[in-house]
Amino acid sequence: MNKLVEKRTVDMQIIGDWVEPGSRVLDLGCGRGVLLDYLQQTKQVRGLGVDLDFQKILGCVRRGVTAYQGDMEAFMRAFPDRFFDRVICSRTVQELTDPAAVILEALRVGRAVTVGFVNHGYWKNRADAFFRGRKPRNPVYTTEWFESRPANPVSIADFEHFCVAREITITRRALLRGDWKTPCPFRPNLFAGYALYDLTK
């Protein structure tokens, strides 16, 4: 198993631990449905993905994951409050045009919202920017700036500040070291490579 696949799996396992068996789960920016497929198999969730790209929807359908091609905000507006047990926004939040609007809308349609992102405050990412003066590149973000979507370099401190400012309750968090495995209790904004949050409002 290569490093990337291993990192992805760790992320999925934690989300899998947080997800209630048999619950209704919406994955925003679901890609080809890998996470939902995993949750369907391990937690028997009723999964649904949203993505903009036809090929991603095709990947979901191939896996037996139901998916909707379209804009995630417009999609969520079509649902009543608390329709989903959980809304997942894993490694998507940094690419959103209006992250606050998406997260708040997710908190309306979902009883819980899970947000996961790569911590740009992690010392290696800081060092990257400081010494190389270049966009961070790592096993997860492999692309050059000119090959990737615009992305906000969000950090743990940034995200927690956002939660306070918008009165969002953090019910659970998993802050992991650079190996994305070991818990990172000490100065996570500097030493955690990956952060996962469970939110409610």
Place this chain on the structure above:
Amino acid sequence: MNAAEEDLSLVPPEPGEVGLVEPHDFVHAQPFTFESGQVLPGFTLRYETYGRLNAARDNTVVICHALSGDHHCAGIHALTDAKPGWWNNFIGPGKAIDTNHFSVLCANVLGGCQGSSGPSSIDPRTGRPFGLAFPFVTIRDMVRAQKLLCDHLGLSSLYAVVGGSMGGMQVLQWGIEYPSFVRRLIPLATTARESAQAIAFNEVGRQAIMQDLDWNRGDYPKGGGPRVGLAVARMMAHITYLSDESMDKKFGRRRTGAADNPAYTFDVQFEVESYLRHQGESFINRFDANSYLYISRALDHFDLPAAHGSLEQAFANVEAETLSVAFTSDWLFPPEQNREIVLALLRAGKRASYAELAMNLGHDSFLLESGELYTLVRSFLGSPRTP
């Protein structure tokens, strides 16, 4: 949304052809009450089947055709046929709807004119065509008649029902009317509620037919009738199946005929005119004007939210999983109307997926050969239990 996700490319087997096929007639010799309350003493549906029915009799894929379509959706009737069935690129051994796995069934709709009972059929009471004495037909009537055919064939359930445009309406109706009988629904380029714009176009077509003196209140001999009106109706409708972009690409402002074609005349000058006239001409030789009135009216009356209180309530009992596909350039049944179907299914707690294809041919895109659409449908259908 991450960069490095594996690309599972499914290599489709080398596709073959359905080959020679022949139509069959199902005669339902008992009274059939239409949604309107009108009754026919019996009816006939002309249909075709391809592929083999399995022992459990549950591997049938029903194909529902659109307004001007028919039961001949794949294969050829004779080796001299100029064209195969209308969805031949979609259906066949190794194709998206794989006749190596599935038994395909397609019937001409009730009210049609390609062999099924419709206004051009002979009324046994008078010995003349029914004309306007034929009962009003709805999408639900069409589906109920097809269910009787399925029962006659002894099918235990349907693997899937697939159709575009009016065919898509029948697909939705199938899922609502016979929830435990249908396992998968694939409505393409369709709507749950005929829009005012679509009704408006239908009305112009009907007026062209009914204002033609040869229509004679629907009373005309077989082969006669409002040929001009029907051709105009078809020409107009055909425009709604295309798109600005595709027409510009296909015809542009190209002129027809000789270069000495005088500029100031109302004869055919542009290729698009000649194309539409050809469409009209060929249509009158294969379609009945009264059938056009009846079927277009059935489209107008299709309104699932009104029939059930809301679209969510309409879908409340659906058991099948749905895959809906829309086409970006379709302005007759645009993506929003297809999305609304899926959103309502999801709100009703059903399994449903929605995909959108950027194809520029307008409404008729669903009939176009498209690797992406075919791969998607093939993936959704998956592999049935061994026959």
